[in-house]
Amino acid sequence: xxxxxxxxxxxxxxxxxxxxxxxxxxxxxxxxxxxxxxxxxxxxxxxxxxxxxxxxxxxxxxxxxxxxxxxxxxxxxxxxxxxxxxxxxxxxxxxxxxxxxxxxxxxxxxxxxxxxxxxxxxxxxxxxxxxxxxxxxxxxxxxxxxxxxxxxxxxxxxxxxxxxxxxxxxxxxxxxxxxxxxxxxxxxxxxxxxxxxxxxxxxxxxxxxxxxxxxxxxxxxxxxxxxxxxxxxxxxxxxxxxxxxxxxxxxxxxxxxxxxxxxxxxxxxxxxxxxxxxxxxxxxxxxxxxxxx
Amino acid sequence: xxxxxxxxxxxxxxxxxxxxxxxxxxxxxxxxxxxxxxxxxxxxxxxxxxxxxxxxxxxxxxxxxxxxxxxxxxxxxxxxxxxxxxxxxxxxxxxxxxxxxxxxxxxxxxxxxxxxxxxxxxxxxxxxxxxxxxxxxxxxxxxxxxxxxxxxxxxxxxxxxxxxxxxxxxxxxxxxxxxxxxxxxxxxxxxxxxxxxxxxxxxxxxxxxxxxxxxxxxxxxxxxxxxxxxxxxxxxxxxxxxxxxxxxxxxxxxxxxxxxxxxxxxxxxxxxxxxxxxxxxxxxxxxxxxxxxxxxxxxxxxxxxxxxxxxxxxxxxxxxxxxxxxxxxx
Amino acid sequence: xxxxxxxxxxxxxxxxxxxxxxxxxxxxxxxxxxxxxxxxxxxxxxxxxxxxxxxxxxxxxxxxxxxxxxxxxxxxxxxxxxxxxxxxxxxxxxxxxxxxxxxxxxxxxxxxxxxxxxxxxxxxxxxxxxxxxxxxxxxxxxxxxxxxxxxxxxxxxxxxxxxxxxxxxxxxxxxxxxxxxxxxxxxxxxxxxxxxxxxxxxxxxxxxxxxxxxxxxxxxxxxxxxxxxxxxxxxxxxxxxxxxxxxxxxx
Numbered sequence: 001x002x003x004x005x006x007x008x009x010x011x012x013x014x015x016x017x018x019x020x021x022x023x024x025x026x027x028x029x030x031x032x033x034x035x036x037x038x039x040x041x042x043x044x045x046x047x048x049x050x051x052x053x054x055x056x057x058x059x060x061x062x063x064x065x066x067x068x069x070x071x072x073x074x075x076x077x078x079x080x081x082x083x084x085x086x087x088x089x090x091x092x093x094x095x096x097x098x099x100x101x102x103x104x105x106x107x108x109x110x111x112x113x114x115x116x117x118x119x120x121x122x123x124x125x126x127x128x129x130x131x132x133x134x135x136x137x138x139x140x141x142x143x144x145x146x147x148x149x150x151x152x153x154x155x156x157x158x159x160x161x162x163x164x165x166x167x168x169x170x171x172x173x174x175x176x177x178x179x180x181x182x183x184x185x186x187x188x189x190x191x192x193x194x195x196x197x198x199x200x201x202x203x204x205x206x207x208x209x210x211x212x213x214x215x216x217x218x219x220x221x222x223x224x225x226x227x228x229x230x231x232x233x234x235x236x237x238x239x240x241x242x243x244x245x246x247x248x249x250x251x252x253x254x255x256x257x258x259x260x261x262x263x264x265x266x267x268x269x270x271x272x273x274x275x276x277x278x279x280x281x282x283x284x285x286x287x288x289x290x291x292x293x
Numbered sequence: 294x295x296x297x298x299x300x301x302x303x304x305x306x307x308x309x310x311x312x313x314x315x316x317x318x319x320x321x322x323x324x325x326x327x328x329x330x331x332x333x334x335x336x337x338x339x340x341x342x343x344x345x346x347x348x349x350x351x352x353x354x355x356x357x358x359x360x361x362x363x364x365x366x367x368x369x370x371x372x373x374x375x376x377x378x379x380x381x382x383x384x385x386x387x388x389x390x391x392x393x394x395x396x397x398x399x400x401x402x403x404x405x406x407x408x409x410x411x412x413x414x415x416x417x418x419x420x421x422x423x424x425x426x427x428x429x430x431x432x433x434x435x436x437x438x439x440x441x442x443x444x445x446x447x448x449x450x451x452x453x454x455x456x457x458x459x460x461x462x463x464x465x466x467x468x469x470x471x472x473x474x475x476x477x478x479x480x481x482x483x484x485x486x487x488x489x490x491x492x493x494x495x496x497x498x499x500x501x502x503x504x505x506x507x508x509x510x511x512x513x514x515x516x517x518x519x520x521x522x523x524x525x526x527x528x529x530x531x532x533x534x535x536x537x538x539x540x541x542x543x544x545x546x547x548x549x550x551x552x553x554x555x556x557x558x559x560x561x562x563x564x565x566x567x568x569x570x571x572x573x574x575x576x577x578x579x580x581x582x583x584x585x586x587x588x589x590x591x592x593x594x595x596x597x598x599x600x601x602x603x604x605x606x607x608x609x610x611x612x613x614x615x616x617x618x619x620x621x622x623x
Numbered sequence: 624x625x626x627x628x629x630x631x632x633x634x635x636x637x638x639x640x641x642x643x644x645x646x647x648x649x650x651x652x653x654x655x656x657x658x659x660x661x662x663x664x665x666x667x668x669x670x671x672x673x674x675x676x677x678x679x680x681x682x683x684x685x686x687x688x689x690x691x692x693x694x695x696x697x698x699x700x701x702x703x704x705x706x707x708x709x710x711x712x713x714x715x716x717x718x719x720x721x722x723x724x725x726x727x728x729x730x731x732x733x734x735x736x737x738x739x740x741x742x743x744x745x746x747x748x749x750x751x752x753x754x755x756x757x758x759x760x761x762x763x764x765x766x767x768x769x770x771x772x773x774x775x776x777x778x779x780x781x782x783x784x785x786x787x788x789x790x791x792x793x794x795x796x797x798x799x800x801x802x803x804x805x806x807x808x809x810x811x812x813x814x815x816x817x818x819x820x821x822x823x824x825x826x827x828x829x830x831x832x833x834x835x836x837x838x839x840x841x842x843x844x845x846x847x848x849x850x851x852x853x854x855x856x857x858x859x860x861x862x863x864x865x866x867x868x869x870x871x872x873x874x
Contacts (some may be wrong), residue, residue: 002388003445004379011375102468109471111401112425147737149720156717163715163734163785165702194378195405196423198398199469201374240375247368247379253840257371 006125008244012237013128014189015208017135019216019236020229021182022209027228028143029175030155034090036183036209037202038097039071043184044191044201045101048110057118061188068184071097072176080169101199108199117192124193131189136229137181142178151175211264212236218268242267299566313524331364332391332577335384337403340372341549342522344441345452347430348395348415351566359574374398381406391577393569394438397423397471404436408508411576411583414438415569416470418520418560420588421531439569441472441520441588443545445479447594448557449487451543454614455556459541461490463513465505465531467523468495476519476545491517502527506534515541518549528552536605548623555606556598556614557570560591568592597621624824625652625675625792632670632848644848648684652792657818657825660833661858665866666845668828672794675826677701682851689791703733706785706823708778708798716780718750718770722761722780724869725769726750727783751781756820757813773805779813786817793818795827799834811838832864 018040022188025033045066050060071093078089096200102108142148154171161168191197214236216228242263246256302469337343349367356363366389370377381403384392392412394400398413404425415438417423417471426432429440453461464480466473477493484491492513494505502523510518516535518524524531524546532553535542544554568589575581596618603610630648635641641675652658654670659842660668670872673679675686677698685694693701701852716725727742730750747765754762757779761772769777778798799807815838818825829835833844836856844867852859852867 004383007379007382007703011379028541050827098468107422107471108469109397109401109423109472113401113404113424116679134374142738144739144740144742145738146731148723149741153717153728156719157714159709159714160717162699163702163707164728164731165699166736167699181861194374194402196398196401198471200372200398203372243376244379247376247383250366256369256376 004244004248008240009237009253010125010128010193012240013125013132013233013258014186014193015212015240016132016233017189018186018205019209019212019232020135020184021179021186022206023228023232024151024175024179024182026210027213028152028155029172029179031086031172031175032090033075033176033179034087034206035071035075035091035093035097035180036206037185037204038094038101039068039180039202039269040190040205041101041199041201042097042104042156043068043103043187044069044197045110046184047188047191048112048197051112051115051117052105057116057120057192061078061185061192062120065181065185068180068187069177070182071184072178073173075180076169076173076176080173088190094154098199102153105197110197112191112196118189119192128189129204132233135185136233139229145173147174191272208236208239212239213287215239215264215268218272238267239264298302310337319615331362331365333366333387333389334391334393334573335380335387335389337376337377337384337392337394337399338367338369339394339399340522341369342525343618344522344525344546345395345416347548347562348441348566348569349393351561351565351568351572352570353417353564354563355567355570356365356488356573359570361570361574361578363516370399378402378405380408385410386587391573393573400425400436400438404434408435410435412436412438413576413583415565415567415570418442422475423471426588429590431584432586432588434503435583437572437573437586437588440588441560441565442479442590443476443520443559443561444591444594445476445545446483446487448543448545449480449483449489449517449612451542451556451558451594452489452517453487455541455608455612456514457487458515461492461513461515463509463516464493464519465502465509465516465521465524466493466495466519467498467521470521470523471623473519473521476521479543480517480519496523499523502530503534506531510534510538510540513540515543518542518544520545520552525549525552528554532602536602539606541606542602547595550599551598553599555602555608556596556618558594558596561595564593565591565597579600595619624654624689625826626650626687627675628685628687630674630686631670631682632667632679633682640650641670645681645684646848648809651840652824652826652851653695654824655822656840657799657815657827657834657838658841659827659829660845661829661835661864662845662851665847667848668845671845672796672826672828673813675792676705676707676794676815681845696833704791705794706732706788706790707794707798708781708785710797710800712740712774712777712781712801715784716769719768721766721768722754722772722825723747723750723765725780725784726753726765726787729787732784732790753787757783775802775810777872778802778810782810782814782817786821786823789823791824793823793825794862795825797828797830800830807834814838830862836861836864 022036025031046064046067047060050063051057073088075093078084078092079086150161150166151171154168158168212235213232216231216236219231219234243260246259336349338349355529368380370380377399385407392403392410394403394414395416397417400417401423412435414425418441420426420440421428425436452462464477466477483493494509496505518531528549529552532542542554544550544557545559547557551555572586576583576585598618600617600620600622627648627650630645632645633643650662662668674681688704696751730746751762757774759779801811827839839856842854842856843850844858
């Protein structure tokens with residue numbers, strides 16, 4: 001059981017990066033970005049390309065992040081300059097990325113067995129923990145800056161942003177670029193973890209991201225935005241742990257997905273009801289006032 | 294009141310799940326105490342799919358025929374690569390004697406997971422391109438297996454045998470499948486020497502198939518269906534449209550012919566699975582290292598044709614070509 | 624002081640529903656005073672405010688604020704000079720952020736936003752002082768998220784946020800219309816105290832004639848894009864306003 005837990009945590013950490021990126025657009029900016037299905041493999045194929053050119057895996061991974069932000073730039077441009085609705089803009093970017101991904105390496109599956117990875121020296125788990133913590137800390141610090149707060153305000157209330165003298169489109173661009181960079185980074189990490197980059201990597205990846213965010217949401221709802229990143233990370237790890245348990249249960253393989261979904265449902269509803277039990281009178285009052293307005 | 298009901302049912306579900314866990318844990322215990330006379334084989338199948346299922350059944354039946362005592366742990370990744378990765382890691386943790394992977398991503402995930410435990414693959418079209426092995430003759434590692442590369446020259450030849458005048462042959466393929474790209478390139482290479490020209494149209498979504506077939510049908514004299522998961526899923530659509538336009542169709546697999554394609558001289562995934570079982574015997578029973586067991590392609594091909602399609606295309610059943618073939622009426 | 628020169632604005636141009644709302648409209652708003660603009664629905668008071676604020680562009684004409692032509696500036700570019708409070712309590716604040724964070728944001732109104740931390744400890748005393756003016760106890764709730772505040776509290780906060788950087792012009796767009804009568808009075812009183820204390824030039828739109836008289840220095844009544852009344856508020860009573868309404872307008 002031990003090794004399976006470690007595997008699940010490892011995959012959970014990789015997806016935590018993805019979830020943090022999606023969190024930026026879905027929750028903070030309140031702007032659903034469906035391009036992630038294309039951006040995730042984009043990061044993987046970018047990494048494959050760079051590392052095959054002889055670039056050090058760490059640099060390649062960082063470059064995957066950098067180029068990944070371009071996907072956000074694409075969506076933002078479609079949205080702001082061409083006035084295409086965000087959801088459609090995201091889908092269009094994803095469609096464009098499909099062809100781009102194929103072009104980066106000329107094939108739909110790129111094995112990485114012969115190249116070094118960032119996990120080359122040392123424990124995969126430890127390296128991932130360090131990476132995720134680093135990203136989390138940087139993200140948290142960023143969200144406490146003047147620019148970071150404007151990002152939050154953009155998702156909350158665009159007219160406030162304008163009344164402060166700023167353009168909300170500018171912050172949507174920043175948010176989209178940052179988010180897609182993180183998603184691409186996650187893809188690059190996954191490619192190194194599984195040993196290859198593949199066109200199908202992005203399929204249903206949005207489900208993983210959203211499930212991680214939602215599961216994370218149900219954990220101790222009290223605190224400020226800062227702790228949100230922590231909850232997203234925990235959510236991703238729990239989601240993967242659930243998946244790992246489902247596999248380890250040794251049930252009929254055809255039931256794998258259903259059981260996965262079932263356990264997620266149980267977990268979320270349990271948390272919702274447990275939360276109800278322990279709510280204190282004070283916060284309830286405040287919420288009622290908020291509801292009246 | 295509603296809340297209480299829901300909470301109760303949740304506790305109930307939790308309990309059932311826990312019971313199931315207990316049950317399967319019990320069976321795992323049994324495996325360990327049985328002792329080493331049985332070989333434990335972990336099967337990592339990438340997705341639910343007739344061809345892949347055939348490769349698995351053929352393998353299992355093959356092992357039975359060879360009288361090898363095995364305990365099989367079958368897992369299906371449901372098309373999800375991270376799941377395939379976890380399954381491979383699980384097999385490594387469980388210290389199985391052999392990992393049998395069906396399809397490219399499963400094989401790659403197994404290679405990533407272990408360099409010691411022997412791995413057999415099947416349903417991989419180009420294992421060298423996928424970097425699973427160094428070469429077919431000398432795999433050179435802990436992996437070997439069977440490739441489902443179809444005898445394309447035999448199949449393309451069928452076009453000419455059926456109708457001398459066929460020049461342009463159309464191929465539909467899923468751009469996401471690496472095996473498909475390989476086959477398209479191979480076809481394009483073979484075609485000129487056979488007096489044929491390949492027109493290939495790539496798709497990324499199964500919903501694109503009807504329109505793509507229509508578009509393709511206008512430009513070609515015949516359609517060749519390669520080994521491609523997406524095409525296989527929609528083979529009926531392809532064959533119906535082709536038959537409606539009177540186009541000759543040749544398929545890479547028997548399952549295509551069942552789906553309405555006129556004819557194939559191709560591999561059977563079931564037989565391929567059995568072939569792989571023989572390699573398993575070499576590794577498990579004879580103690581050979583996978584590095585020394587050459588990877589193979591399908592040993593035998595079978596000619597199969599579809600009688601209904603034959604009639605629909607108004608061809609002569611007594612034509613020599615159909616003589617040694619197996620008839621399917623579906 | 625704010626001045627419009629030959630402002631023109633039409634809606635639904637070149638259609639059957641074309642409305643020429645403003646036609647060479649001129650108005651002058653006095654500095655450091657509160658001017659109330661009232662009138663029936665469709666008279667153009669909200670549109671005028673939107674044009675001045677920049678959320679709607681005039682077809683023709685100019686807007687001059689303290690000798691500066693702001694006509695071609697976008698809404699966010701005018702924000703350095705203009706503060707605005709909307710009718711909805713949610714429009715002037717960021718609900719998921721705390722009072723402190725909202726104040727810190729307002730503190731940077733019109734300035735460049737960098738990568739420095741937003742909340743500056745040495746500014747907090749200033750925020751507390753400003754919040755104390757409201758007499759709502761908000762200075763003790765700095766870490767409460769704004770979404771948990773009542774409508775009146777949020778509007779009061781919006782007011783402080785809009786006025787914090789002493790804008791050249793403050794636009795109040797029926798800012799108490801969504802509040803219950805009691806809270807409405809509280810906010811109006813606080814509004815008057817604030818603009819008198821900091822001498823902020825204010826344009827206030829109100830549907831409530833009594834409030835308009837009581838809390839402003841000058842009353843302008845619009846009807847169909849034209850000024851039909853322009854008097855200092857102490858020269859007119861509520862009764863007279865109602866009469867003018869029924870005579871000139873409803874007729």
